Amino acid sequence: MTHNDGVQIRIIILEAGEHLESVIRKVEKGWVVRFKRGSSLLGKKVAVYTSITPEVPLEWSEGNDHLSVHCQVECQQAGSFRYFFNVEESKEEGSGYFLVMPSLQVNGKALELDGICCQTYLTKLLGPLPEWKNRLRIAHESGYNMIHLTPIQELGVSNSSYSLSDHHGLVKTLGSHYGFEDIRNLVEDLEKTWGLLTVQDVVWNHAAKNATWLLEHPESAYNCLNSPHLRPAYVIDRVYHEFGKQVGEGVWEHRGVPPTIENIHHVNAIEYLLRAEVLPKAELHEFYQVDLKAMTNLFEIFIKQAGGPTSDPLDGENLEIIQDPEYRRFGNTVDFERSARIFNRLRGDANSEEERVTRCVQSFKDALHQKNLDAARESWEVILAGLQAVMGGITYERIAENGPKKGLVSAENPLTTDYFLHLEADLGWKNEEHFAFDPEKSKLLMAFNGWVMSSDPMKNFALKDSQVYLRRELVCWGDSVKLNYGDKEEDSPFLWQYMKEYTQKTASIFHGLRIDNAHGTPIHVAENLLKVARQVRPDVYVFAELFTGSEYLDNVFVNRLGISSLIREAQSAHDSHEQGRLVYRYGGDCVGAFKQKSARLAPNSIAHGLFLDQSHDNPSPIHTRSPFDILPTAAMLSMASCAVGSNRGYDELVRNHIHVVSETRPYASWPQDITEKQGIIKGRKILNDLHKWLAQHGYNQVFVDQMNPDIVGITRHNPLSHETVIVVSHTSFSKNYVDWPQNLKHIPIGGVLENVLFEMKLNQIQEEWDLENQEILMGLKNFEMEIRENINFSEGNMFKIHNREYIELTNFPTGSVIGFKVRPSDDAASAFQTIYDSIGGTSDAPRWSSCRNTRTGLQNTKSLAHWNEVGLITRTGVDDEWTWAFWSEKIKLNFEKEFYVDSDTRGEFVNRREILKDSVGSSEGFTDFQLRPNFGIALAVAPDLMNPKNAWKALNSAEVLLGPLGIKTLDPTDWAYSGFYNNDDDGTDKKTAKGWNYHQGPEWLFVAGFYLQARLNIGLILGGPEKRYAIRQTQERLGNAYKHIMNSPWRSLPELTNSNGENCRQSCDAQAWSVGCLIEACTTLNALSE
Structure with a gap:
């Protein structure tokens, strides 16, 4: 947000050959994006287009001076907009994006994106609709202004919050007689009464395996009929399935593999059996080989009919195998014309035409045999790669110290996860292989979805050029089928229409959308569905979690989809220094940045962040860190100049992971089960209120001070008033409680200390942790908050002030947080105003020829x-x-x-x-x-x-x-x-x-x-x-x-x-x-x- 007067103008300099698909340039509605020729385009005829008016070029301002003329567009709607330009009416010479941020309003009042405080809820744990408001009330009481709900739609057989069986139905826990209008009424009521906006996930790239509409429209999935390249992978999948079932039944116990897998010896025995006995029988190579005898006979017939040898030049031609499009065993072929050019040649070692043909055929056969051997070698390499992946999964799930240690192999906990939906009875893989080629049954053999580590998110891993399913590289969600949109709507009309209607309905109810598995959703699909969403809600807030492994690709997704915020997670930090770096990275401009003019170059930005202290995918930091870190981490994030958020359960000190699949207990209700005394709820409200206030009042500059390995001071600075707010947090990334560190450096005041905002700390009042309520999600009861606000300078428990020059923290144990507000002295404020006045004015693009005096120098x-x-x-x-x-x-x-x-x-x-x-x-x-x-x-x-x-x-x-x-x-x-x-x-x-x-x-x-x-x-x-x-x-x-x-x-x-x-x-x-x-x-x- 800019707090300068006048129309805000952001200037983009165009340069020949620059296609800036990964450069993020953020602007706001009402701002102007101005384009100017760069050094490489001066003196050239340039036509600039934007996706706002793609058919009509922008009009250049009048004048022949290419250094000063410009064209521009006013940003009147939110979303992502592409610009591109041509030079001298040539092809597209350069391109890029500008991102217009949405304008959010709560009851008619603007909500700054940097002021968002969001709390996530698993919808299935809210219970019947009449109970929702009491369970959501904690968000209001804790000072949040946004609620994020996982999908409210009907869940699949796994009960995962993200596996939907009906995108147009409602979750069963809601109550059968409630509909979408009831949800809409609740969302409107939450905004009106509590000032809460509500956002919800959209799930576009998979559906629950028991979704009935998939059976009616199997073309909406990747199956063995429309994607025959998956047939070999299906066969291998059934091999693993059968072996796992046999292990659970004790069939392999005499070979060292009991039904309960619990040590490395069992794992090693499994690996040996699969590699030496089970997988070789599948003979994967046959799907990629030719029938040597049949091809040889056909080649002999072909060259005899050709009427003699060829003398055409070879030009380096080699024998190539043509993959059978149906992927049948020994179904591959060759190009006989090409083969004849290579092998049907005159030979010096033949005494007759018959002998020549025989020798030519033998050469062809030998080469074809070598191709089969190559296919066998490559197929075995694929098998071994897949086996390595499978064994990694078994090791983690069964015996790893940090794994779930599933132990007994059963239908509920199979040895390996199936990669394909299989509705038929288990008949053994040899008897099931023909299903993949049956015109009716093959279309129901649908590939499951998942994610692939270190993969290119722009590449669809279900397509023919990928071996992800064959090499078992997919971290598979065995409850969800991967959806097949094709390249355009005509490729899968039912699915596109189904998802358009789902998206429009969701966007019409909720203020924002979280794109689930955004990196796994085909980007052209997400682009089109978000256009649909913006048709019904132009200022829809779009956020997503991306696991692309590359900031470049993250930015490509942000630009093409118009993502408002990317989710960032504090739990990815391994210590307080890294967590402070993340606050610095995503949390605003650095303190001391110059006052910006209203017209200036559009900066290359990082994606706006929604910074979470815990996401619903993370285990509780009570286990991964310490209960004493809950408050300090929340305080650190509240000082970031970006959107922030948390997960229901964090503030209440729920010690176990509230799992999106397995958790069934409902949330606690306010005030029946929970009040502000639980966990850090009261402290959270103070922090959320501070976060919102800082955003509303222009404190958009951030400084992070690592005071010692565990204590971090964060400053938010207002560049106009030069007032600052400082919050110091004593984190705890280990279970060790530190009473008070020695030799901590003092905090210089650097102005006039106006207020000590608060002292807060989390105290443990009992040694033993209470067991959680088994019927309702409740947090630990043996901790309580100690809070003091607006403290007299002489009455602090945690600090002393020395000569109005610096602050000494005197009693600041692990789990403590303290906040100060500082204003500049009167003399400093006067000096700042003088500087402010003197550097006012406007700016344009850098420009030559400002000189207006007559030329001097040598005269004639x-x-x-x-x-x-x-x-x-x-x-x-x-x-x-x-x-x-x-x-x-x-x-x-x-x-x-x-x-x-x-x-x-x-x-x-x-x-x-x-x-x-x-x-x-x-x-x-x-x-x-x-x-x-x-x-x-x-x-x-x-x-x-x-x-x-x-x-x-x-x-x-x-x-x-x-x-x-x-x-x-x-x-x-x-x-x-x-x-x-x-x-x-x-x-x-x-x-x-x-x-x-x-x-x-x-x-x-x-x-x-x-x-x-x-x-x-x-x-x-x-x-x-x-x-x-x-x-x-x-x-x-x-x-x-x-x-x-x-x-x-x-x-x-x-x-x-x-x-x-x-x-x-x-x-x-x-x-x-x-x-x-x-x-x-x-x-x-x-x-x-x-």
Whole structure:
């Protein structure tokens, strides 16, 4: 949020070839996005389009000065918008995105995104609808302003909160006689009475395996009919299923594998049996091989019918196997025409046509046999890779110390997770294989969904080019079928319509959507469904959790989907230092950042964060850290300048993981089961109220101070008033309780201490932890909050104030939190206001040619005559015979005749024509005809020296000398040319020794400035296309100079460069005449452009 006055303008500089799909640029509704040509596009015709009006280019502002003209679009609706541009009506030359953040309102009042305080609830644990409000009331009493509900839709057979059997039905615990309108009424009531917005998950990429609509529309899934490449994976899946069932039945106990798997010996025995006996019998390779005998016979028939050998050139052709599209055993084939070109050849080892054919067929057979062997080897590698993955899962689930230790293999806890839905009776894999090829049964063999570690989220792992199901790389959710949208709506019309209606209904009820498994949802699907959502709720708040493993890919998802916030988790931090780094990373601008102007460059941003102290997927930090860390971590996050959130149960000190699948106990109700005295609820309200207040009042700068390994101080700063709020937290990332650390550094006040906001700590009042209520989700009872607010400076329990200069923390044990508010002194506030006033104004894109004074420097001889006439100089010339005026006229009459080399000039030294000589009558002779750029200086200061058309031709000829920044001081085709200057060269080559080539090739910038000035002068005289060309060329050259200045630590231009703009280390990095001559050209350019 920006707290500056005036229309906010964010400027995007366009550069040729830049496709910025991963650069996030956030703006707000009502702001203006302005586009300007970058250095690579100056002087070029550029058409800019946005997805707001994709068919019509944006209109450039008036003027010929490409440095100042712009086009812009006003951001009137929330969402993600793509821009792209063409150059000279060519193909798309560059693109990017800008993200317009939604405007959230609570009862008509704006809710800052950085002020969001969200609490997650598992809908299935809220009970019947009449009981919801009492269970949700804790969010209101704890100071939250947003509730996140897991799906309210009907759950599948697993009872997982994210496995939906009917996206258009309601969860059964709600009560059969309630409908979506009742939910809508509740959502509206929560906002009206408690100021709570409500958001809900959308589940787009899978459905429960018992969803009846999938049986009616199996094309909505990836099955063995529409995805026959999955058939081999299905067979292997059934092999594992059968083996696991046998283990549970004790079939393999005599081989060292009992039904209860509980040690490494059992695991090793399983691995051996699968590798040595079970998996080889599946003969996976046969799905990727050819029938050698059949193919050989067919090839022999083919070449006999061909009528003789071929003599066509081979061009490196090799025998290739064509995969059977139905993936049958030995169903693969070959291209017989190609095979004939390779093998049906004349042979020197054959005495007859029959023998030749026989030998050709044998060569084909041998090559085909080798292909089969290759397929067998590759298939076995796939089997071993899959086995390794399977054994990793078995080890974790059965014997790992940090695993669930499932023990007994049973139907409820199978040895391996099925990858495919199998509705038929278990008949053993050999008898089930034919199901995959049956036209009716195969369409019900549907692939389950899951996630793949370290995979590319932009790649669909269920498609033919993936072996995820075959290599058992999927961390599979055995309760949910992966949905198949295809590439477009026509590929799966029922599914698209089904999900559109579901999305619209959800968006019409709730204020926001959380995209479940966003990285696993095809991005084109999410894009289209979010468009549908925004049709019914334009300012829908969209947030998601992404596991792409790459910030680049995270940003691509944010840009394409218009994600408002990405979920960030404090539980990913391993210590307080890392947790503080996350607050710094996601929590706002750094303290001390300059006051920003209303019109400025659009910064490259990180995705806005929704920072959670615990998500519903995390186990309780009571186990992973300590109960004493609950409050300090909540306090640290409340000081982040972003959206924050928590999970129901965290504030109440629920010690066990409230699992999205297995948990069935309902939440406690307010006030029957729970009050503000439970856990940290009262402290949470103080922290949430502070978080909201900081966002509302512009405290958007953050500083994190690691005071010791466990204590972190976080500052929120208001850049306008320069008031600060400081909260210090004593975290506990281990079970060890620390009473009070010694030698903690003091907290400098740095102004006037206005208020001690609070002291809070969590106290353990009993040694033993109470057991949780077995019927209702209740937290620990042996802890209580100690809270003091608005404390007198002399009455603090945790601190002492010394001379109004610094604060000493005197009693600050583990689990403690303290907050201060500081304002600047009166003198400092006055100084700040003075600075604030002095740097007001507006900003535009960086711009050359701000100079408006007339050009100074060398003048032509006409000026000398004028100065004499007006009395500025008394002498009329060198002597009384030649006046300045006479001398000027003499030069003009003879210059072109002596210096211009026209197209008809002949002579032994003539190298290039239509040039201006650098000298006339030189002793060497040939040097008169060397092409050099110095004549540009003469044309710059005296453009009427010669016929402007010939001057234009000379300037055209000199274009070959132009480098990126400067201009070569000698023709690059000249024998004496050497473009790399080194004054330290002690060599024997005269061309370069001791920098001899100083003016024999290196590219000088001040001369290039005069060249541009000459272009503009002559272009002005000629007018028409020449004038336009001169303006365009100058603008393009200025672009290179601007790019260099912005990348230079000197913010200037060098004296010269080596060949083609390479840096010359012996050149001055900031040369006045390089800049000055360019500014002169800019002055003329401005005059021509106005």
